[in-house]
Amino acid sequence: MKFTTDIVIGLEIHVQLDTKTKLFCGCATKGSEEPNTRTCPACLGFPGSKPVLNKRAVDYALRLCLALGCEISPKLIFSRKSYFYPDLAKNYQISQYEIPLGLSGELRLSDWKMVGITRVHMEEDPASLIHTKSTGASAYVLVDYNRSGIPLCEVVTEPDMASPDQARDFMKRLMTVLSYLDIFDEQTCVIKADANISIKESGYVRSEIKNITGFKEIERALFYEVERQKIAVRSGEKLMQDTRGWDAEKGMTFHMRAKETEADYGYILDPDLVVTEIPSEWLKQVKASMPELAEDKIRKYVETHKIAQLDAEVIAQERKLAELFEKVAKEVDPVLAAKWMRRELVRVMSFNKITFHDLLVDEKHLIELLSMVEKKEITEQVAQKIMEELVVKPFSPRQYVEKHGLKRVAETGALLKVCEEVIKENKNVVEEYLAGKEKSFQFLVGQVMRKTKGAASPQEVNELLRKLLKSKS
Amino acid sequence: MRTLEVVELIRKGNLSIEESTHKVIEEVKKLTSEYNYFNTIAADTAIKRAKELDAQIKKGKKSGKLLGIPISVKDSICVKGMESTGGSRILEGYIPPFNATAVQRCLDEGAIVIGKTSQDEFGFGGFSVNVGVGYKVPKNPFDKTRTCGGSSGGCAGYTQKTAYNQLSIGESTGGSIVEPASFCGIVGLCPTYGRVSRYGLMDFSNAMDKIGPMTRTLEDAALLLEVIAGFDSNESTTINAPVDSYTKVLKKSLKGMKFAVIKEAFAEGLDPAVEKHVWNGIKKLESAGATYEEISLKIPIKYGISTYYLLGTSEASTNLAKYCGMRYGKQDKLEGSFNEYFTKVRSSYLGEEAKRRIMLGTFARMAGYRDAYYLKALKVRTLMINEYKKAFKKYDVLATPTVSILPPKFSEIEKLTPLQCYMIDVLTVGPNIAGLPHLNMPVGMEKGLPVGMLLTADHLQEGKLVQLGSWLE
Numbered sequence: 001m002k003f004t005t006d007i008v009i010g011l012e013i014h015v016q017l018d019t020k021t022k023l024f025c026g027c028a029t030k031g032s033e034e035p036n037t038r039t040c041p042a043c044l045g046f047p048g049s050k051p052v053l054n055k056r057a058v059d060y061a062l063r064l065c066l067a068l069g070c071e072i073s074p075k076l077i078f079s080r081k082s083y084f085y086p087d088l089a090k091n092y093q094i095s096q097y098e099i100p101l102g103l104s105g106e107l108r109l110s111d112w113k114m115v116g117i118t119r120v121h122m123e124e125d126p127a128s129l130i131h132t133k134s135t136g137a138s139a140y141v142l143v144d145y146n147r148s149g150i151p152l153c154e155v156v157t158e159p160d161m162a163s164p165d166q167a168r169d170f171m172k173r174l175m176t177v178l179s180y181l182d183i184f185d186e187q188t189c190v191i192k193a194d195a196n197i198s199i200k201e202s203g204y205v206r207s208e209i210k211n212i213t214g215f216k217e218i219e220r221a222l223f224y225e226v227e228r229q230k231i232a233v234r235s236g237e238k239l240m241q242d243t244r245g246w247d248a249e250k251g252m253t254f255h256m257r258a259k260e261t262e263a264d265y266g267y268i269l270d271p272d273l274v275v276t277e278i279p280s281e282w283l284k285q286v287k288a289s290m291p292e293l294a295e296d297k298i299r300k301y302v303e304t305h306k307i308a309q310l311d312a313e314v315i316a317q318e319r320k321l322a323e324l325f326e327k328v329a330k331e332v333d334p335v336l337a338a339k340w341m342r343r344e345l346v347r348v349m350s351f352n353k354i355t356f357h358d359l360l361v362d363e364k365h366l367i368e369l370l371s372m373v374e375k376k377e378i379t380e381q382v383a384q385k386i387m388e389e390l391v392v393k394p395f396s397p398r399q400y401v402e403k404h405g406l407k408r409v410a411e412t413g414a415l416l417k418v419c420e421e422v423i424k425e426n427k428n429v430v431e432e433y434l435a436g437k438e439k440s441f442q443f444l445v446g447q448v449m450r451k452t453k454g455a456a457s458p459q460e461v462n463e464l465l466r467k468l469l470k471s472k473s
Numbered sequence: 474m475r476t477l478e479v480v481e482l483i484r485k486g487n488l489s490i491e492e493s494t495h496k497v498i499e500e501v502k503k504l505t506s507e508y509n510y511f512n513t514i515a516a517d518t519a520i521k522r523a524k525e526l527d528a529q530i531k532k533g534k535k536s537g538k539l540l541g542i543p544i545s546v547k548d549s550i551c552v553k554g555m556e557s558t559g560g561s562r563i564l565e566g567y568i569p570p571f572n573a574t575a576v577q578r579c580l581d582e583g584a585i586v587i588g589k590t591s592q593d594e595f596g597f598g599g600f601s602v603n604v605g606v607g608y609k610v611p612k613n614p615f616d617k618t619r620t621c622g623g624s625s626g627g628c629a630g631y632t633q634k635t636a637y638n639q640l641s642i643g644e645s646t647g648g649s650i651v652e653p654a655s656f657c658g659i660v661g662l663c664p665t666y667g668r669v670s671r672y673g674l675m676d677f678s679n680a681m682d683k684i685g686p687m688t689r690t691l692e693d694a695a696l697l698l699e700v701i702a703g704f705d706s707n708e709s710t711t712i713n714a715p716v717d718s719y720t721k722v723l724k725k726s727l728k729g730m731k732f733a734v735i736k737e738a739f740a741e742g743l744d745p746a747v748e749k750h751v752w753n754g755i756k757k758l759e760s761a762g763a764t765y766e767e768i769s770l771k772i773p774i775k776y777g778i779s780t781y782y783l784l785g786t787s788e789a790s791t792n793l794a795k796y797c798g799m800r801y802g803k804q805d806k807l808e809g810s811f812n813e814y815f816t817k818v819r820s821s822y823l824g825e826e827a828k829r830r831i832m833l834g835t836f837a838r839m840a841g842y843r844d845a846y847y848l849k850a851l852k853v854r855t856l857m858i859n860e861y862k863k864a865f866k867k868y869d870v871l872a873t874p875t876v877s878i879l880p881p882k883f884s885e886i887e888k889l890t891p892l893q894c895y896m897i898d899v900l901t902v903g904p905n906i907a908g909l910p911h912l913n914m915p916v917g918m919e920k921g922l923p924v925g926m927l928l929t930a931d932h933l934q935e936g937k938l939v940q941l942g943s944w945l946e
Contacts (some may be wrong), residue, residue, distance in 0.1 A: 041571060045675075046570070046801065047551065048551040048672070050709065081787060082791050082794060084794065084797070084811070086799065086811050089795065089796060091795050093607075264839055265842075266790075266839055267843070268788065271680035274710050
């Protein structure tokens with residue numbers, strides 16, 4: 001392949017599927033954290049045990065393939081990937097090799113770049129190794145087979161990303177897809193990536209960074225690795241293909257082993273799992289069960305709701321936000337709702353470090369708040385303040401406004417009265433203003449705002465005050 | 474007395490199971506000290522179960538097709554709570570936590586497991602001389618200086634020698650039921666691949682392994698197959714088709730039945746005595762009403778051995794990887810790295826033939842050789858199945874000798890090269906690779922040694938084998 005960009009990145013992402021039971025046995029994927037309690041002869045690799053495929057996991061993997069626009073293999077074929085490692089119960093992993101479930105898909109990034117998906121395949125998760133001390137320092141490791149056999153989907157991309165930022169964006173967007181598909185639980189399932197990265201200056205000599213957890217870490221690790229490679233090349237070092245680890249604490253990648261040849265896994269078909277056709281009936285059912293995805297929603301928001309593309313993108317990328325928005329947009333002008341939810345809600349949430357997972361906002365309250373804004377019953381300043389409190393704990397914005405007298409103070413009536421009061425109470429300041437001191441005017445505006453507890457629009461106060469003062473001069 | 478009659482006596486309470494089990498166990502002990510037929514004798518378990526069954530019968534609570542009947546089980550088939558090693562030192566002390574489905578079904582019908590029989594380690598051989606490190610070699614019941622055949626040698630020798638109504642559960646990958654049956658003069662019925670669940674069988678070659686009856690009479694074999702055959706949700710390769718009443722077709726008229734004699738099986742290297750007795754058998758079938766023709770069937774005999782060893786060792790080398798002294802079986806002092814540890818365990822406790830097959834199989838599936846060996850063997854298997862299928866359009870059953878020679882002396886076997894040893898299966902690997910049901914029937918004695926004839930039928934046509942075979946008894 002001929003590369004042209006300064007940086008070339010490809011990803012291999014392992015996603016734990018959120019099924020109730022493991023891929024080849026009936027053991028629970030979640031539950032007791034006590035080591036080796038969620039195990040059976042199959043996931044412990046006992047002699048005589050046999051794998052029985054979890055159809056639900058295939059269902060989930062098919063959803064992912066369809067969402068990424070992959071071609072679906074007509075047959076379901078599993079292979080044995082052989083290597084000796086203490087986390088592998090059978091010293092081989094049941095995976096897919098020649099014919100993966102999905103081939104040649106794609107996923108769009110925020111900047112409209114299309115990233116090719118080479119393949120999507122299914123495999124079983126190995127057990128977890130527990131090092132009692134740091135790796136290498138311990139004389140032994142402990143093995144917990146609770147994870148052994150949890151279904152994984154591996155997504156392999158083309159080397160299409162040209163920056164750590166794009167890699168992060170890819171991961172983020174993949175997470176969105178997973179979230180809409182309901183096949184991945186952000187709270188309990190793990191997503192890991194291996195990243196291949198090379199730079200132009202070295203003639204694209206590739207390093208593979210193993211086992212990076214989470215999309216923020218991807219960006220950090222790749223950013224570090226780009227700099228490392230650049231510095232190495234600049235100082236005259238000849239880069240060699242290698243496999244590297246990522247130390248998240250130190251924020252550094254480290255050399256693990258040279259990659260002279262491809263490892264030989266001696267793949268054979270797994271004869272315990274018969275090669276089966278994927279019946280078109282099954283595929284049809286999965287297709288019918290596919291939810292609306294982010295891309296569908298963006299199109300809908302832009303075309304039918306007439307929302308700005310950028311607002312639509314931001315909202316659709318967060319499933320919870322999108323669902324909330326769609327409920328609110330039924331009652332409130334969608335453009336106004338989009339603007340408020342995309343900017344204010346997200347701003348207030350990030351200020352309070354609240355994620356969409358623990359967001360408690362009730363759509364009824366949001367509808368109340370935004371319809372008051374829509375009808376100009378409250379000012380934007382008041383609405384912002386209410387939003388700030390609403391994300392922390394639920395309450396009825398309408399009752400709150402009434403209780404605290406925060407209704408918008410209109411020109412004819414109350415606001416005029418307040419302005420006159422302020423002028424009367426601050427004669428000296430008024431005189432200073434009339435003598436040409438502009439600062440004094442701002443003081444007067446501030447006084448009005450204070451008295452109205454922000455329920456007046458500053459613009460209106462401005463206009464009203466100037467009008468009143470003009471008549472005095 | 475027929476087994477059916479014994480079951481009837483027991484059911485009526487006219488025969489104490491406890492008493493008869495005591496006698497059976499005494500005999501097993503005596504025969505094993507002389508002939509090495511058992512790796513584990515389950516005296517206490519068997520007596521305890523016999524007492525329980527007696528008590529249940531008294532209360533009128535118990536019935537079953539195999540009520541009170543002792544069964545011996547090849548060591549590689551798991552019996553819950555009973556040491557099961559597959560004849561390998563590396564599994565010393567392994568007590569399975571579950572029953573193989575075939576065993577469970579026998580227990581459900583009231584049978585008593587008396588122990589685990591000797592075999593070539595994990596089924597790797599045709600003479601039962603490739604036993605695990607420190608295990609004893611079973612001896613031919615007609616001449617202790619000769620082999621029982623293998624790999625289900627213990628099943629065959631004991632079944633011939635016992636004075637009691639006993640049924641044995643054997644296993645075949647390339648001929649390990651019919652070949653020892655032939656050498657010991659008993660009935661061996663290897664069913665269609667997938668007819669009997671492999672759940673609980675220690676894998677040799679999962680795509681070819683089959684569990685089947687080894688018995689004194691064909692009626693016993695038919696009875697046992699009725700019990701153990703059928704779909705099993707624990708095992709993905711079992712066939713979901715109704716199980717025929719094999720006992721009902723015994724001595725059914727052969728009118729209209731057409732079988733073929735395969736010319737290639739009567740070639741150079743065939744012992745004239747074997748040839749003579751097999752032709753006697755063919756003539757017997759003819760006089761009983763069947764017709765036959767001589768046909769040519771080239772692929773199985775020409776390519777059978779190479780295909781069998783490529784597929785068999787490829788799969789075996791992955792199946793044996795799990796035996797590394799970690800989770801069960803023989804363990805050593807924990808020393809060195811994981812690689813050093815498991816290498817030491819495997820070097821010490823796997824036998825020579827197991828090591829040879831691991832190396833052959835690992836080689837055959839290595840990158841660069843995989844296409845030439847493993848994948849090509851898969852293609853040849855398909856060609857072989859097609860050739861058989863074509864023959865079965867014209868003929869109900871195919872006939873050959875089971876083995877070309879009389880059971881050899883141990884002193885002769887010692888002089889054979891590994892390849893010469895592998896050739897012992899030349900007539901039996903074909904049906905085994907193709908997953909076709911096949912039956913050994915004793916057809917005569919020569920110099921005090923038994924000769925067997927092999928009948929092979931189309932998939933799921935075990936009934937035809939029983940029907941035809943019953944005219945040879």
